[in-house]
Amino acid sequence: MNASTSLRVRLPVLVAVMQAIILALFAMFVTYDDNANAKFQNNQTNPMDNSLYRDYPYFADVQVMIFVGFGCLLAFFRFYGFSGMVFNFLTATFSIQWAILIQGYFQFYHDGKIHLAVINLLNAEFACAVVLISFGAVLGKTSPVQLLVMALLEIPFFSVTEWAVLKYIRINDAGGSILIHLFACYFGLGVTFVLYRPTLNQGHAKEITCYNSDILSVLGTLFLWVFWPSFNSALTFKGDDQHRAVLHTFIGLSASTMTAFALSAVFNKRGKLTMADIQNVTLAGGVTVGASVDMMISPAAAYALGIMGCTACYFGYRYLTPFLARRMRIQDQCGIHNLHGLTGLISSTAGICAILLATEETYGPSMYQIFSHRAPPEGDPKLLELQKLIPGLKPGLGRTAQEQALQQVAAVFITIAASAVGGVLTGLVLKLPFLASPSDEDCFDDELFFDMPADFDSVEVLKPPVSCDEKGQTSPMDTKV
């Protein structure tokens, strides 16, 4: 039909090239981690000590979040449900493959090989979450080819930033508020800034939800909500650290959910609830507790963080998103700046406060495990003393709380700068002519990229019979007809 957006050549060529490259790189560089290598099994091996049993439950939960949770959440548009769910599937799958290689090179590469275990997949899913969050900024306005190219570029930008921050700045960010949420947010805003479509500021006839799509989207929210404690605790230390991460995430989400309902009702003129708030703002607490999720911040603080994050997120949706779209040329389709940016900033600040307030009195000697960069450096006699109390303790950098806090601040700024620049550059690439970018009119429409079932037309046809009844009803669609 529309030659410029046909996927017939573009998508297969891109996929074929990428699959060939990935297969070649897998063949050359990817081998099994010792935990997945039959050769390393011997008479000392207890199979149940395999790292699989520590990592797989969290991996499985995050899988549900990525594929089912995000997939349903992004299917909230009435005429864009196929695209929301299926492009999420495609983009996520590709992002994970690509991250296994790129992130693997930075984090799991030694002896000339990337050593593969479930922990790599788990890390790759976090990189994938970054791409999917950024995807939220441009939902409805991008072709699957553009999304794959975005993932192709974002994964390296993210992996380098993650590696540089973790290796050189060395921060505490167990729940990924800085590295995942802030990076994803500002990268996505960078992309959408470049892809600015002025006419869409007047709204689009298909930028609407329907009864079933709203329910599907809430279902996605619920899956994200339910498994978010696994997401935030997957990469913490095992034991009490992970236990706290689960507790704080649950409490934070729980608090933000209550607050979201209250705010949704109070600012609605007719005192009703708005489904978009239930779908998005309820989740703010999960991000807000992220940076301090494994620290001894107290359950009450997690509760307060949930309320604060939710409030910022709600007002962001209400005032900031329209402002950004009209004045700053930043059309943030799903409001990722509210759910991931503002909350990420609050979370980073809370993390810094928690670092400054941490004392050995509260944490005991395991403070030097959680705040690992504050541990005494190699050779320091205090290290040996601490290692008697916490056997596996690794030497650190001997930082003070203030030093660590400053590094956190630096990491926030560097992450935001790197991601924004990366996003803008990626946006420029996405404007290249052969990437099947939809026209303004064809945005938010599954029909552009899918063979549609017969009833898809009839959905639009629903209205005419009404007008023949002279009911004179109006709906958002009328602006188009």
Add this chain to the structure above:
Amino acid sequence: MNASTSLRVRLPVLVAVMQAIILALFAMFVTYDDNANAKFQNNQTNPMDNSLYRDYPYFADVQVMIFVGFGCLLAFFRFYGFSGMVFNFLTATFSIQWAILIQGYFQFYHDGKIHLAVINLLNAEFACAVVLISFGAVLGKTSPVQLLVMALLEIPFFSVTEWAVLKYIRINDAGGSILIHLFACYFGLGVTFVLYRPTLNQGHAKEITCYNSDILSVLGTLFLWVFWPSFNSALTFKGDDQHRAVLHTFIGLSASTMTAFALSAVFNKRGKLTMADIQNVTLAGGVTVGASVDMMISPAAAYALGIMGCTACYFGYRYLTPFLARRMRIQDQCGIHNLHGLTGLISSTAGICAILLATEETYGPSMYQIFSHRAPPEGDPKLLELQKLIPGLKPGLGRTAQEQALQQVAAVFITIAASAVGGVLTGLVLKLPFLASPSDEDCFDDELFFDMPADFDSVEVLKPPVSCDEKGQTSPMDTKV
């Protein structure tokens, strides 16, 4: 629109007050359990022994049941899907927060603090399940403000009853048939008795399902079905006890599912299946095996219990629910008396039989672990002997099987009485004028409390064009139009 049901002031004020109270109580009284406290880590600590790894998998499964399973199941009405799913979300979230505090005070309070771990959250989710079951009795006829107030009152009623029964009567009820299902059922019936709406006995035009809502509801059933073994086994002893609980629950559900299909077909005039039966009656077996779920009742007994529970549940829906509504002023919207009451009574009876039939020949010395109140009391020489065989065995009350059985009977009556009284009192509070209770006409309608997408109207508009075709079709909606 409708001032008396606007949530604009009522809901935010209630939420704000409750969140302030909860935050204050968290700050004053909630601290970390030793398993979540960094300070208690030392060189003897094996992180993988943390209670998190025992409790979290069951917690995650129950989370899916509460938020996704119940949420979808309760979304079965055609015009009340938003409300069913979203009010479930709101009520569940609040109930868990509240139960962490109230139930925590009774079960996890020592040294002036509630000590928080995932096990508390798991217990709180069971308290939450109680509220959600009761919610089923008044689905479609209550505002979110009323639901929050109901949770606010039901959690303390439940926590006190649970504490009193467990502390003073001391019963075996691993799957919660008495304390969860019977309590929830009779509390809900008490509430709906007070909230009786005579006009709704003539039926309501919107009290119908549609194709998509029926499928969504079955999806909820399937999630409950799949994870029910985790629900019933979450609080048993670890090891063979929990293993049996999983087996019995699966077998019981499996048997009741088959029976439900048979009964649905045989009592349908045209020999067809009824979706409401598939959605509800199939689950009866999960409740029916509850009270004896960890005992050595034999797999065949679990199968028989599934069939019996399902049969009682089916006939309850068919004959008892209409009778209760017309003659007893008890409008049990989702038929909780069938799925939780009748099955709970059968389960309690089965539990008593299992207690009476238990012998050391069948159970070995671990009989005194499962039936912990039958263990010899502190100081009894037989206790020391048993502790050599079962190292962790705690002293009991030295009850005989008959004594224990009598206590179970007492617990059933006390639970029913306490819950019914609690329900009636709560119902009286819910009748207070400022709780946004919907009028009879506005029941079962999302539009009362939600901003609706454009196609919600068109759903109703579907019919007129047909009548202009002179098709003369009738549907339940015609009773209204």
Add this chain to the structure above:
Amino acid sequence: MNASTSLRVRLPVLVAVMQAIILALFAMFVTYDDNANAKFQNNQTNPMDNSLYRDYPYFADVQVMIFVGFGCLLAFFRFYGFSGMVFNFLTATFSIQWAILIQGYFQFYHDGKIHLAVINLLNAEFACAVVLISFGAVLGKTSPVQLLVMALLEIPFFSVTEWAVLKYIRINDAGGSILIHLFACYFGLGVTFVLYRPTLNQGHAKEITCYNSDILSVLGTLFLWVFWPSFNSALTFKGDDQHRAVLHTFIGLSASTMTAFALSAVFNKRGKLTMADIQNVTLAGGVTVGASVDMMISPAAAYALGIMGCTACYFGYRYLTPFLARRMRIQDQCGIHNLHGLTGLISSTAGICAILLATEETYGPSMYQIFSHRAPPEGDPKLLELQKLIPGLKPGLGRTAQEQALQQVAAVFITIAASAVGGVLTGLVLKLPFLASPSDEDCFDDELFFDMPADFDSVEVLKPPVSCDEKGQTSPMDTKV
């Protein structure tokens, strides 16, 4: 309405008879496994070593796949969503009960009893998956009574084949590519061959999808996708073997997903994506890695297998399925021959290659654990030597790689032959007159077996108002009207 397809007598009688038989057999022959038996607990028992904790997580994941994943996937028809989802529920439940007994007799029977633990349920779910895959071949054309009879016969056919192949031929097939997928496929084709309906080769007006059913079906795909690593790894050795199975399955699925998108676009005339491809072809990689899923095939090989399986599956849907229907009287409704047959054959071949290429250099001594039939036989001094390195190693048959490869080939042919014969015989039974088989016209229609909600009619009524507008649109339905 239609006496010949009324379930009023047929279904309840069949269910009642089967439940009576199952209950009797449970009572006579099913007891607890030692891990679920209170009597075997003593002062040496560590409750956390119970087999429950090794098996239950995988069981729970497979439960989601069976009931939610398959259920949603099979609900893809516009007018057959109730049936797809609910008949899957019924058939799965019955199959598992029946497999606990029949498969239990072959695999878990000793001392005159079937010993029941979660591992039996897990095995029974695999048998159940076999039935559900075969169900795919006849979806829309069979009554629930026929489906139960099919399960009643297929479970014994499968259990005997599985037992004979595992006991006498002794093969490596961790992911079940041969025993599960090939068996299920050719059994299903045998059934559908006998049930051939010539008129359906011209298409059926209701053999269509709609917007919501397509989304529901993709949701099913996503649940299968997410938990497939658990499916393929559930029955491997614990430790590095299971770890590899998870990795290979994820990589294979991931590769096949990308390829499916590319093929879907390139062969579509308008360069669009087809939902049926996304729903089915993406999953091909999960089957293709099956037979070698626990071997040291390298991550790159898993990736290549995913691409190959997906390609075969795609072209199978495109060319082979229509050919089979028109020329071979084999109407394969869901294309199970593509997703399970062709991929199963590729997987079997890959497994044979992996067996031939396996060396001690790659696997270390644990080669004799994975390829257990190559381990030296009882009494061989090399066995004792190996047992020092791999303590739990069991004596094998001392086969060479070539011998094992030949046995695999034999197993493939025997499995295909046994399943095809079993399928044909079962098909003949399903043609018996009193099994409520739908007429050609009533196929793909929920109304035949369900009480439908009011809007089900209105779905069909959607079209008339359009024609009064003289829009002159056509849709697949017009072929009927």
